[in-house]
Amino acid sequence: MEKIDVIEQAANRLLQHNVAEARIAIETGYPFHKMTAQGRNYTDKEKMAQFVRDGFIDRYSGQKLVNPGILKVLSYYMPETFPYHAHWKMEECHNAYWEFVPTVDHIYPVALGGADSMDNWATTSMLHNSIKSNWTLEQLNWKLYDAGDFDKYDGLTGLFTKLVEADKKLLSDSYIKRWYRLSVAVASK
Structure with a gap:
């Protein structure tokens, strides 16, 4: 029986004032499963390794993403034109941070086990x-796109490191400094 049919x-059982049968229908046809969520535990180094493994491709859309540091460089030089907000408040932060900065997601949500x-x-x-x-790909009718090839598209990581090396003052920004160090570590492999 389909889930919608169970509902x-x-x-209909409730319409007949039969709560007991309604409960049985749900418990047998579409039961609630309480999950104990595991923690999420990965370092910036592990995140960068994942971005490289996936070739800076958004695995849910197929879109190209960029090294997190490169957008902050734009904000450093053009804070009014390309604003950054530490908590990414949408009304105070350029949309590019939401659209192009990669993050790690759990394909099958941790909250669901x-x-x-x-x-x-x-x-x-x-x-x-x-x-x-905390939705599954199936629930959203999404698919998992193939990973990209970091050797063909590096998420502008090479360009980011060149920008920092051309102006070492950028390293005074802790966000840029963190992603620069991770980027150099990736490039040295």
């Missing part, structure tokens, strides 16, 4: 991560 059956492991991680934009939330 309809339970609602998914593992917090590399096998369950995918690179996605902050925008798609917030839309996906």
Whole structure:
């Protein structure tokens, strides 16, 4: 029986003032499963490794993403034109941060019992991560796109490191400094 049919059956039982049969319909046809969520535990180094593994491709849309540091460089030089907000408040932060900065998402949500492991991680934009939330790909009718090839598209990581090396004052920004160090570590491999 389809889930929607179970809901309809339970609602019809309620219409007949039969709460007990409605409860049985739900418990047998579409039961609630309480999950104990695992923690989410990955370092910036692990995130960068995931972005490289996925070739800076949003695995939920197929869109190209960028090294997080490059957008902050734009904000450093053009704070009014390309604003940054530490908490990414939408009314105070350029949309590019939401659209192009990668993050790690759990393909099968941790809140539903998914593992917090590399096998369950995918690179996605902050925008798609917030839309996906704790839903499965099936629930959203999304698919998992193939990973990209970091050797063909590096998420502008090479350009980011060149910008920082051309102006070492950028390293006074802790966000830029963190992603620069991670980017250099990736480039040295």
